[in-house]
Amino acid sequence: DMPLMEGDRHLKWVNGFKRTKTLWPEVQRITAEYYQPGRFVTFPSWEWHSSFYGDYCILFPDDRSDLIILKDLSDLKKFALEKKALLIPHHPGYRQGHRGANLDYLDESVSPVLEIYSEHGNAEQPNAPFPYIRHSLGGCWSKNSLQHALASGKRIGVIASTDDHLGYPGAYGEGLAAVWARDLSRESILEAIKKRRTYGVSGDRIRLDFRLNNHYMGEAIPFAREREGTIRVNGWDALDRVEILKNNQVIQRNFPCDRTVYASCWDHPLLLRIEFGWGPWAAMDLPRICDWYFHIKISGGTLLDVYPCFQSGPFSEEKRNLIKNKTAAGCSVQSYTSRSDAFAENPTNAVVLRLSGNSETRISLTVQQPQSYSFEKSLAEFAQHNEVLFTGPFPAESLRIQSLVFSAHYQTEFNFSDRADRGEVHWYYVRVLQKNGQLAWSSPVWVEKS
Secondary structure: OOOOOHHHOOHHHHHHHHHHHHHHHHHHHHHHHHOEOOOEOOOOEEEEOOOOOOEEEEEOOOOOOOOOOOOOHHHHHHHHHHHOOEEEEEOOOOOEOOOEOOHHHOOOOOOOEEEEEEOOEEOOOOOOOOOOOOOOOOOOOHHHOHHHHHHOOOOOEEEEOOOOOOOOOOOOOOOEEEEOOOOOOHHHHHHHHHOOOEEEEOOOOOEEEEEEOOEEOOOEEOOOOEEEEEEEEEOOOOEEEEEEEEOOEEEEEEOHHHOOOOHHHHHOOEEEEEEEEEOOOHHHOOOOOEEEEEEEEEEOOEEEEEEEEOOOOOOOOOOOOEEEEEEOOEEEEEEEEOOOOOHHHOOEEEEEEEEEOOOOOEEEEEEEEOOOEEEEEEHHHHOOOOEEEEOOOOOOEEEEEOOOEOHHHHEEEEEEEEEOOOOOOEEEEEEEEEOOOOEEEEOOEEEOOO
């Protein structure tokens, strides 16, 4: 139901829908070919548009995934139930009637979770970080926020998902869904989503485990006067705060970033983020794509893992973001950056090193592109200050190695207690905010009324 637009601009979508239908057999073939249980999971999926009902993403459990045109949500629900598929409301926060979710028609049996964050913005509540500003449908409408839905009695879990428009799955900063599943398979992941054992992150893949009275996030549990919660968080940057919300109100906060760093912190894995990009600012009207290739060497320590923070823009069929030649002694990074088509006007990419070492461990950086140079510094120095390097004279691209992050700051585990003698249903969920602004939200746990 796309409205007619000046200059036939609506044909962008109309022709896009036709192209999707034409290419659907190829999508099915690729999805089936790349599904490797235990290693890489794919799901056939397509998006259904409606100004009145809101947009839904349909997630199929297997390769028997038809693409059909249905005008009414009741027919879409019937089709999804027949296929044992899930319908996930997409960018719900827009106003109802303008492609936002119509929560009056939400059926939790086929729509157990709500996508509260994507490249569109954050729909936890209307004044949350990352507002709805990138599209033409207005800001987040409070009646279509997660918090309003929960206050209205909806039993829905939480996910995030990119909705990336440049064909870049898992694009950094645009939202990712996380599930607590038994194993890496379609069956287990769908089972976890149906049970609302899910959470969402904005970009950094924050690990979040929240349980109440030994029940997982997403569960509804019988009334209990005494409520004991356990929260475990493992971030990709220093954790600014972890908040416990009860019926949408914060009842407790934990501040890992305020902890003192002791000598024993060197005995645990360390995080070091390398961010690169920048270049000519937009007003200079010097659009360009910068190719990067550099090698990271660790002397006197061990590289445990490398976390990718690669965004979707600029669009390129030829260029790739890759982490290569990974060993215990280092790795290489191949990437490209630009201010043109940069998500959220952030012209950078990054990798996060998870490593073990001590104050004398040295990090060497050998850059081959965009310009050759080398750099070396100790972890003791990075524990005190970050470093900024330039690839040439102004306005050349630059690179920043951020300050070292200790486990005392990037992870936390704590308990909380609450009590209720009687009354209405209570729901609890967790919100995580890192120092770099990245967020995570758990699905709620509901405690039934007495």
